[in-house]
Amino acid sequence: MKIDLFSTVPSHPKIAFLGASTESAQVLEALLSADVEVAIVVTKEPKRRSRGSDLSLNPVEEVAKEAGVDVSYDLDAITKREFDLAVVVAFGQLIPSSFIAKWPFLNIHYSLLPRWRGAAPVERAILSGDETTGVALMEIVEALDAGRVFDVVEVSIDPNESSAELRARLTSIGIERLLRVVEVGGDFFANAKEQRGEVTYAKKIKSEEFRISGSVTVAQILRFERVSKPFGISSEFGRVALSDLSISDENIDDQSSIPIGVLRGDVLRLVDGLVRVGTIQVEGKRAMAIEEFRRGNRHDISFVF
Numbered sequence: 001m002k003i004d005l006f007s008t009v010p011s012h013p014k015i016a017f018l019g020a021s022t023e024s025a026q027v028l029e030a031l032l033s034a035d036v037e038v039a040i041v042v043t044k045e046p047k048r049r050s051r052g053s054d055l056s057l058n059p060v061e062e063v064a065k066e067a068g069v070d071v072s073y074d075l076d077a078i079t080k081r082e083f084d085l086a087v088v089v090a091f092g093q094l095i096p097s098s099f100i101a102k103w104p105f106l107n108i109h110y111s112l113l114p115r116w117r118g119a120a121p122v123e124r125a126i127l128s129g130d131e132t133t134g135v136a137l138m139e140i141v142e143a144l145d146a147g148r149v150f151d152v153v154e155v156s157i158d159p160n161e162s163s164a165e166l167r168a169r170l171t172s173i174g175i176e177r178l179l180r181v182v183e184v185g186g187d188f189f190a191n192a193k194e195q196r197g198e199v200t201y202a203k204k205i206k207s208e209e210f211r212i213s214g215s216v217t218v219a220q221i222l223r224f225e226r227v228s229k230p231f232g233i234s235s236e237f238g239r240v241a242l243s244d245l246s247i248s249d250e251n252i253d254d255q256s257s258i259p260i261g262v263l264r265g266d267v268l269r270l271v272d273g274l275v276r277v278g279t280i281q282v283e284g285k286r287a288m289a290i291e292e293f294r295r296g297n298r299h300d301i302s303f304v305f
Helices: 022-033 059-067 075-080 097-102 121-127 163-189 218-227 290-296
Strands: 015-019 038-042 085-089 105-109 132-139 149-156 231-234 238-243 262-264 267-270 273-276 279-282
Touching: 015 022, 015 059, 022 038, 022 059, 022 085, 022 163, 038 059, 038 075, 075 097, 085 163, 105 163, 121 132, 121 163, 121 218, 132 163, 149 163, 218 267, 218 273, 279 290
Parallel strands: 015 038, 015 085, 085 105
Antiparallel strands: 105 132, 132 149, 231 238, 238 279, 262 267, 267 273
16 A cells, blocks of 8 residues: 555654745745754755856745755755655746655645646736635645645735735745644645646746737736736837826726827726826836826827737
């Protein structure tokens, strides 16, 4: 009979930590603050900000170095260490099946699985207008985000919440639940559940998704801003990013002379209504309040679709 690796995890396990994001660093810092023994940290190699500059460590490595924890950029390094549980947070690499067969790999995933498996669950939840999301502690298996769910906490998404704000909230919850794993050990995993429901995938976000087109609605552009700055392409200015958006209280009938995709004054006409623009940034220039921009550029800006 095959042994469930998670059932063998002791209370206060020794951990191998895999991650590379700001959120990953926060989780690692919480583990270390709770006196959890971290055998090794695996993360991404440092990058140079520009030619000739010093290497820039990612936040996970910075936390590990400060705590005196060994760091590797090679996943194979964990094979040379003794540990009870591998914790994965936004690592960005697939875990080989041979590793999964040997050690329990626990992932903190920011969605209500099986909705939004994949790279960008927080952003996809916001862009799709979801009212709720959550944090799942799940088993890593060969198929993408398809493992058993050991624990899930559902949370409401505030209608004005940015992706960064939502991710911060979810990280705090994930840390709280992970520290419970550390305290309890194998018993935490006793109520594992297979995923049920419609599977959706949170594919990686591309900047082009936030471009203003002739079909973008008011609701969509407000969601865009919660994830990234929406932008339009103008024949005169090139790429123009907009922010500090709000629904205009002007009647669309009173502004019917404004074509769709045109910014007149501080009002942008979309397919189903108007939004007011607070800040504008022309590519290569600094961001400025729309009032300041309009003092030198009073004419309409027409976005090309």
